[in-house]
Amino acid sequence: xQKRQSEDQIFGALLGIPNVHPxxxxxxxxxxxxxxxxxxxxxxxxxxxxxxVATGRRAVELDSAKPFRGRPFHLTWQTRGWSCQxxxxxxxxxxxxxxxxxxxx
Ligand SMILES: [Zn+2]
Numbered sequence: 001x002q003k004r005q006s007e008d009q010i011f012g013a014l015l016g017i018p019n020v021h022p023x024x025x026x027x028x029x030x031x032x033x034x035x036x037x038x039x040x041x042x043x044x045x046x047x048x049x050x051x052x053v054a055t056g057r058r059a060v061e062l063d064s065a066k067p068f069r070g071r072p073f074h075l076t077w078q079t080r081g082w083s084c085q086x087x088x089x090x091x092x093x094x095x096x097x098x099x100x101x102x103x104x105x
Contacts, residue, residue, distance in 0.1 A: 057080060
């Protein structure tokens with residue numbers, strides 16, 4: 001028996017971007033447009049290691065160097081913002097970073 005995969009795992013494998021959850025997929029004359037968020041729902045401050053509180057979203061637009069099914073491939077990544085709650089820490093707000101390099105193809 002094969003292990004059952006989640007839709008997020010299947011989506012990530014198809015598009016070559018791991019640990020993301022699709023928000024929307026749209027295809028028009030400019031190519032394929034996919035909007036994603038990461039599956040990460042918790043974060044710690046990169047400086048002090050304290051748990052951070054979610055603050056908001058920031059859209060990051062990425063264009064793939066590699067076409068998808070022969071068409072240009074655009075990714076909108078809704079990054080999560082976080083705020084460090086440690087008063088002794090200088091970090092304040094920060095945005096998540098991905099361990100994948102989408103535009104490098
Ligand atoms: Zn901190």
